[in-house]
Amino acid sequence: VQLQASGGGLVQTGDSLRLSCAASGRTLSNYAMGWFRQAPGKERVFVAALIWSGGSPFYADSVKGRFTISKDDAKNTVYLQMSSLKPEDTAIYYCAALFIRVPHTITWSPERWDYWGQGTQVTVSS
Numbered sequence: 001v002q003l004q005a006s007g008g009g010l011v012q013t014g015d016s017l018r019l020s021c022a023a024s025g026r027t028l029s030n031y032a033m034g035w036f037r038q039a040p041g042k043e044r045v046f047v048a049a050l051i052w053s054g055g056s057p058f059y060a061d062s063v064k065g066r067f068t069i070s071k072d073d074a075k076n077t078v079y080l081q082m083s084s085l086k087p088e089d090t091a092i093y094y095c096a097a098l099f100i101r102v103p104h105t106i107t108w109s110p111e112r113w114d115y116w117g118q119g120t121q122v123t124v125s126s
Contacts, residue, residue, distance in 0.1 A: 021095030
């Protein structure tokens with residue numbers, strides 16, 4: 001699976017931004033798609049994910065209620081709509097794909113995800 005992320009940028013506190021991740025190379029019906037982020041000097045952490053075949057999305061507590069993950073089946077693209085952005089949301093955002101090994105189950109551990117996009121920088125100024 002090849003992943004191409006886009007949509008990052010410099011915004012102000014309270015602004016919104018939408019990230020996109022286009023997938024190619026494989027059908028996604030057996031995959032989950034997710035977003036992770038890595039702030040300077042910190043580890044990469046889980047942000048949000050969804051299972052392509054359906055079900056409720058998953059969110060980290062830090063973004064719940066502000067971020068929304070969604071997908072477009074026709075475009076093989078997953079989105080991360082980010083609202084009410086805060087300076088602490090500043091990070092490089094990565095999209096990733098996880099082969100679903102246990103039905104309806106994902107992992108929040110980035111090292112267990114199978115494919116990664118190149119990352120897109122999101123900077124939120126105060």
